[in-house]
Amino acid sequence: MADHCVTRRHFMRGTASTAAALGVSLAGLDRLDGLARQAVRPARSAVVTLVRDRGALTASRSVDAAVLSRMLSETVMRTTGERSARAAWLSLVKPTDVVGVVPTEHLNPTHHELFDAVRQSLVDAGVPPANVVNANGGIEKARSCTALIALPALKAHWLTGIGTVLKNYILFSGRPSRYHDENNAGLGEIWNLPGVKGKTRLVLVDALRPLCDKGPQPDPRYLWDYNGLIAGVDPVAVEAIALQIILEKRRQIRGEPWPLSPPPLCVTAADEVYALGTSRRNEIKVNAVGWTADLLIDRASD
Amino acid sequence: MTPVRCCLRILGVLLILPVCACSRPAGERPRDAGAPAVQKMLSINLPKTAGAWTRPDAPRRIDETSIFSYMDGGGELYLGYRFDHLDVYEYAAPGRDPILVELYWMRGSDDGFGLLSNDWGGEPVVLQPSNAGDAPRAVPASRALYGAGLLRIWSDTLYARVMAARETAESREQVMALGRAIVAGRPLAPRPELLDLLPDRVGATYSIRRDRVWFLRSHLVLNSAYFLASQNILDLSLACEAAIAPYESGAPPVTSRKGTPHRPHLLVVRYPDAITARRALAHFLGAYLPETRTVPQPDRRLSGAQQVEHGWVSYRLDGALLFVAFDTPDARAANLLVGGR
Numbered sequence: 032m033a034d035h036c037v038t039r040r041h042f043m044r045g046t047a048s049t050a051a052a053l054g055v056s057l058a059g060l061d062r063l064d065g066l067a068r069q070a071v072r073p074a075r076s077a078v079v080t081l082v083r084d085r086g087a088l089t090a091s092r093s094v095d096a097a098v099l100s101r102m103l104s105e106t107v108m109r110t111t112g113e114r115s116a117r118a119a120w121l122s123l124v125k126p127t128d129v130v131g132v133v134p135t136e137h138l139n140p141t142h143h144e145l146f147d148a149v150r151q152s153l154v155d156a157g158v159p160p161a162n163v164v165n166a167n168g169g170i171e172k173a174r175s176c177t178a179l180i181a182l183p184a185l186k187a188h189w190l191t192g193i194g195t196v197l198k199n200y201i202l203f204s205g206r207p208s209r210y211h212d213e214n215n216a217g218l219g220e221i222w223n224l225p226g227v228k229g230k231t232r233l234v235l236v237d238a239l240r241p242l243c244d245k246g247p248q249p250d251p252r253y254l255w256d257y258n259g260l261i262a263g264v265d266p267v268a269v270e271a272i273a274l275q276i277i278l279e280k281r282r283q284i285r286g287e288p289w290p291l292s293p294p295p296l297c298v299t300a301a302d303e304v305y306a307l308g309t310s311r312r313n314e315i316k317v318n319a320v321g322w323t324a325d326l327l328i329d330r331a332s333d
Numbered sequence: 334m335t336p337v338r339c340c341l342r343i344l345g346v347l348l349i350l351p352v353c354a355c356s357r358p359a360g361e362r363p364r365d366a367g368a369p370a371v372q373k374m375l376s377i378n379l380p381k382t383a384g385a386w387t388r389p390d391a392p393r394r395i396d397e398t399s400i401f402s403y404m405d406g407g408g409e410l411y412l413g414y415r416f417d418h419l420d421v422y423e424y425a426a427p428g429r430d431p432i433l434v435e436l437y438w439m440r441g442s443d444d445g446f447g448l449l450s451n452d453w454g455g456e457p458v459v460l461q462p463s464n465a466g467d468a469p470r471a472v473p474a475s476r477a478l479y480g481a482g483l484l485r486i487w488s489d490t491l492y493a494r495v496m497a498a499r500e501t502a503e504s505r506e507q508v509m510a511l512g513r514a515i516v517a518g519r520p521l522a523p524r525p526e527l528l529d530l531l532p533d534r535v536g537a538t539y540s541i542r543r544d545r546v547w548f549l550r551s552h553l554v555l556n557s558a559y560f561l562a563s564q565n566i567l568d569l570s571l572a573c574e575a576a577i578a579p580y581e582s583g584a585p586p587v588t589s590r591k592g593t594p595h596r597p598h599l600l601v602v603r604y605p606d607a608i609t610a611r612r613a614l615a616h617f618l619g620a621y622l623p624e625t626r627t628v629p630q631p632d633r634r635l636s637g638a639q640q641v642e643h644g645w646v647s648y649r650l651d652g653a654l655l656f657v658a659f660d661t662p663d664a665r666a667a668n669l670l671v672g673g674r
Contacts, residue, residue: 036620038562039659043595043643091499137405189557190406211406214563244452245557247407251481251500252455288593292560 037216042294072302075309076316077268080109083259083322087239092256094144094239102321103148106260109318110233120156123232124178130158131166131176131230133199139186139242139249145260146182149235170203174226181234181266185241185257185273191215192245192295193277196234196270203227216296219305222266234269236261243280245291255280258322267301267308268315272328274298275312279327377436377491379422380514383507386424386432395419413551414447415440415571417490424507430498434511437492442522443574447548449487451557454544455480458509460516470528471578472546476521477512479505484512489522491515527574530601530654536669539580539597546578559598559659566620567602567655568613575602580670587644587660595643595660599670602655610653617657622646638667647671 082105086098104116113119124130132149134141146165153163166172166179173179181199188194190211197218201207204221221227238261244253257276263269274295281289302310309315313332381388396418400408403419411419417438424432439445455478463474477486482500486493495511497504525548534540547558550573552565558577561567569575579596586594604610614635618625622639638647647667649656658670 036562036564036566038566038621039560040621040642042560043641138407189410190553208406211409247404247410248494250452251483251496254481290593292558293556294560 037296042296074314075265075302075311076314077263077265077309078110078316078318079261079263079265079268079272080106081238081259081261081272081317081319081321081326081328082106082109083257083319083326085258085322085324087258088256092240094142096144096148099144099239100148100151102260103145103152105320106235106262107152107233109320110262110264116152117156120152120158123180124153124156124158126157126159127162128158128178129162129164129176131164131172131179132182133166133179134182134237135184135186135194135199136167138188138194138246139184139240139254141182141184141237142239145235145237145239149180149182168202169205170224170226173200173203173224173230176230178232179227179230181231182237184237184239185261185276187243187245187253187277187291189245189247190293191218191297192291192293193270193274193298195236195273196266197222197297197301200227210297215293216300216304218297219267219301219307222301222307223305231266232264234263234266236269236273238273238276241277241280243277243284253284257325257327265308265315267298267310270298270301271310271312271315272317275329276327279329283325283327376420377515379434379511383424383432383511383514384503385426385429386507387426388422388424388434392420392422392436395421409551409553410451410557411437411448413549413554414444415550416444424511429504432504432507432511433494433496433498434515435494435496436515437494439490439492442489443525443548444550445487445490445492446522446524447550447554448492449476449478449485450546450548451554452478452485453546454478455483455485458484458512460486460509460512461519461521463521470524471531471533471541471576472524472528472543477516479508482508484508486512486515488516488519491519525574525576527576527601527603530656531576531578531599532672535580535599536666538582538584539666539670540582542579542581542596546576548574548576550575555600559600561659562620564620566617567600567657568604568609568616569602572605572609573602575600577601582666584662587662597644597661597666597670598659600657600659602657604653604655607652610650610655614648614650614655617648617655636671636673638664638673640664647673649673 082102084098084102086095089095107119111119111122113122130153134146150163154160166176183195183199186194191198200221201210210218238257238259240254241257242249242254261269298310301307317328317333395403417440420436422434453473457475458477458479460477482497484495493515495508497508549555550571552569555561577598577600579598586596588594625639636649638645643660645661645664645667647658649671656671658667661667
């Protein structure tokens with residue numbers, strides 16, 4: 032049994048995510064450490080866009096659709112480097128694509144206003160309305176699409192540590208419970224499934240009102256108005272920044288480090304095992320604009 | 334069979350054999366002590382109205398077969414305790430956001446307590462008078478906690494969540510009124526006895542963080558409190574009782590490779606019997622401290638300490654009770670925490 036067990040000792044050594052994904056035993060740790068030292072992972076780089084607007088949520092916490100629409104345009108233009116929202120969307124998808132937008136529905140759901148704004152933007156860019164679909168569901172949903180837009184909300188999660196970008200496609204696996212607890216390290220493999228791999232054109236995180244504790248049900252004490260959208264084309268980089276925001280908020284609440292437990296092993300594993308992108312902060316440039324209060328991101332390496 | 338597996342099996346047998354002749358070792362509870370509590374009050378007649386809010390006539394009933402449909406994988410938390418069923422009411426009012434009432438009926442009062450212990454944060458609320466015997470043991474005295482519209486309540490075999498979708502003065506007033514209605518006439522159950530085994534102070538240095546004590550039975554809940562292992566290497570089950578608490582001192586804590594500080598933690602588990610406890614210790618040692626098999630132990634590994642990546646781990650088996658300390662900075666502290674010398 033212990034042969035495929037990932038323990039706190041792996042975690043403290045910094046080999047937990049790799050060990051979890053590969054099923055390495057504690058007895059094999061030294062060998063794994065040796066391999067890790069030898070492994071030369073190619074350098075990567077990624078840009079993550081963060082757009083915040085203090086007016087995105089009203090005093091009663093309703094979404095201001097006009098502000099959100101402006102934020103969305105700004106986000107995709109900065110992510111793609113295009114000068115108009117239409118051009119930005121068309122650099123991500125073609126009018127002939129069937130675009131699957133994948134929101135999250137549980138715990139801290141994606142704001143429907145954001146889903147609607149993305150859908151409208153795609154239609155405005157020339158994608159027929161019938162070709163923009165909600166792709167949350169089984170693998171057949173992903174297979175029927177030629178392009179995917181991951182649209183999770185920013186949140187921690189009781190069984191996976193963080194439940195944002197990498198967990199967004201968990202229903203495509205057909206076996207969500209397989210990725211709970213420390214098995215969350217394997218979440219990256221879902222992004223490489225046939226029918227999913229290579230289809231994601233944009234990762235767009237709803238960070239309007241994130242949830243920084245794990246649930247399993249939302250506790251309003253841990254929701255806060257961040258009023259942001261986080262985006263990029265590298266899912267791991269976006270997740271790494273999302274995780275930094277969550278951890279920094281938790282530190283702010285308790286006045287001391289408050290690690291997520293179980294640890295979100297999926298982020299490093301998505302980088303080092305599944306090669307989906309970079310989780311290393313020094314390889315990620317955050318392009319942040321707008322409201323700067325309580326950004327919760329270390330900007331030293333940007 | 335590989336040599337490693339062979340060693341572990343032999344270790345397991347060695348640990349189990351000596352206890353076979355014993356009648357009831359220390360810490361073992363009577364056979365019926367952990368059994369489901371008598372089904373005393375498994376329903377509450379909630380008021381039909383709470384201010385402007387009105388509830389439907391009947392609750393939505395959730396059981397262990399439907400809990401995942403109700404709350405996704407979060408159902409694992411409640412099934413990690415002895416869950417009976419959940420009743421859900423949604424109070425609605427024109428022009429106002431709803432108030433959700435969730436009544437989690439558990440099979441023992443310890444289970445209701447355990448759910449509250451998952452988070453001691455929030456504003457303590459007194460919904461009913463306490464009595465003289467209401468000793469708080471190693472935890473905060475609160476039986477109800479409120480924050481940002483959510484009231485969480487432990488009342489005997491019941492754990493309740495009353496949540497206003499939008500917190501206002503009016504909704505807060507009704508959330509509290511519903512809380513009082515929920516606990517009215519219900520007994521003030523004692524907190525789990527197991528908590529008495531978590532000392533307030535250890536030596537001259539360490540003191541317990543009362544507001545971080547968890548009572549639990551499942552390894553998934555343990556991992557939520559303190560990540561130990563992806564598998565159930567302590568053989569926790571609904572037949573076990575466990576509590577874990579961090580301890581503080583003025584000394585610098587051990588740190589992970591990334592520099593995150595980790596406080597010493599003491600875990601105590603009461604197994605159904607001493608044989609089960611010995612098996613669990615063997616499993617734990619094989620999975621977590623495989624090095625110990627090479628270290629001679631005169632007392633057949635009933636207690637010990639081992640330096641690992643993050644300080645020291647120590648353990649002590651006392652009949653059906655297993656004490657394990659993690660993240661301690663030195664051997665002395667490790668032994669002190671588990672009650673050794």
